[in-house]
Amino acid sequence: MVDREAAIETARRFLAARNHPPFDEATLFVERGIEDGRLVWIVIAGDALPESEDDWSQPHPSPVRYFIDAETGELFGFELERGHTILPP
Numbered sequence: 001m002v003d004r005e006a007a008i009e010t011a012r013r014f015l016a017a018r019n020h021p022p023f024d025e026a027t028l029f030v031e032r033g034i035e036d037g038r039l040v041w042i043v044i045a046g047d048a049l050p051e052s053e054d055d056w057s058q059p060h061p062s063p064v065r066y067f068i069d070a071e072t073g074e075l076f077g078f079e080l081e082r083g084h085t086i087l088p089p
Contacts, residue, residue, distance in 0.1 A: 002073040004030050007041030011066040014075050024048040027063055032070065035077075035086070039070040 002010075008030060015022060023045035031042050043066040065079040067086060077086035 001070055002041070002068070004041065006073055007068040007070075008043055010068050010073055010075050011043040011045075014066065014078075021047045029063075035067050041068040041070055042066070043068065 008028070012022065024047060027044075027046040029044045031044070033040055033042050035042075044063045045066075046063045062081055066075055067077045067079070068075050077088055079086050
């Protein structure tokens with residue numbers, strides 16, 4: 001069983017492997033749930049703004065939900081908008 005911090009780190013590694021911007025730590029939220037019949041950690045976060053950008057000049061993106069299997073620690077999908085299909089990594 002993986003803990004909350006391991007689930008967050010899994011999502012961070014997923015973003016890094018895709019050369020994607022890191023999380024905005026101010027928007028980071030983690031909850032437990034059941035998805036596709038398995039116990040999961042759901043890591044929810046928006047993208048961090050580039051350091052060169054002022055906060056007021058950029059629209060904030062919708063948070064992305066990352067689904068991490070609580071037993072194996074595997075990231076098995078993510079959701080761009082609530083209610084849409086989970087996309088395979």
